[in-house]
Amino acid sequence: MGDPTPSRPAFEWDDDLPAVRHTRSSSDQDGAPDADDGGPAPDLQFTAEVVEWRGPAPFHFLVVPEEECAWLTEVMREVTYGWGMVPVTGRVGETDFSTSLWPRQGSFYVPLKDAVRRAEGIELGDPVTVSLTIRSG
Numbered sequence: 001m002g003d004p005t006p007s008r009p010a011f012e013w014d015d016d017l018p019a020v021r022h023t024r025s026s027s028d029q030d031g032a033p034d035a036d037d038g039g040p041a042p043d044l045q046f047t048a049e050v051v052e053w054r055g056p057a058p059f060h061f062l063v064v065p066e067e068e069c070a071w072l073t074e075v076m077r078e079v080t081y082g083w084g085m086v087p088v089t090g091r092v093g094e095t096d097f098s099t100s101l102w103p104r105q106g107s108f109y110v111p112l113k114d115a116v117r118r119a120e121g122i123e124l125g126d127p128v129t130v131s132l133t134i135r136s137g
Contacts, residue, residue: 042091042131044068050112050126060117061102061109062130069107076103079136087135092128093120098135 048062064072076086084103088110089096095116101108110130112122122128 040133043088043134044072044132045129047127047129048110050117050122050124050128052124053109060112060122060124062112062128064101064108064110066107072101072108075134079134088132089135090133091131092116092122095119101132 044064046062046065046068048065050060051063053059053061072086076084079086081087081100086101086103086108087098088101089098090110091097092112097113097116099111099113101110103109110132112128116122120128
């Protein structure tokens with residue numbers, strides 16, 4: 001399945017960056033914005049299981065699939081504000097949020113804030129579909 005060519009990129013692309021968004025299609029039942037919903041298509045859309053990382057306090061994340069991580073690594077230098085963090089806006093179900101993707105062990109992690117998890121009834125281990133749009137500037 002080929003990746004769609006963006007009609008409007010989320011940020012200004014340099015000539016050396018790929019002009020393709022890696023968006024996985026999903027059904028309209030998941031509540032995530034699709035191009036069919038009339039809004040701009042997200043840069044990334046995928047479903048992943050909620051995982052926990054224990055530091056001083058537990059954090060809940062979705063791990064970005066490998067295919068999308070390769071693309072994110074390419075565009076990261078254009079949007080990171082430091083340490084490889086990639087600022088994004090996201091949507092899970094009917095809940096919109098802002099966060100930054102955390103680079104970790106060759107992957108990127110999407111932090112799921114407590115407010116998002118509470119609003120959508122999300123628990124550890126649940127499969128969650130998330131739509132992400134990279135923020136720049």
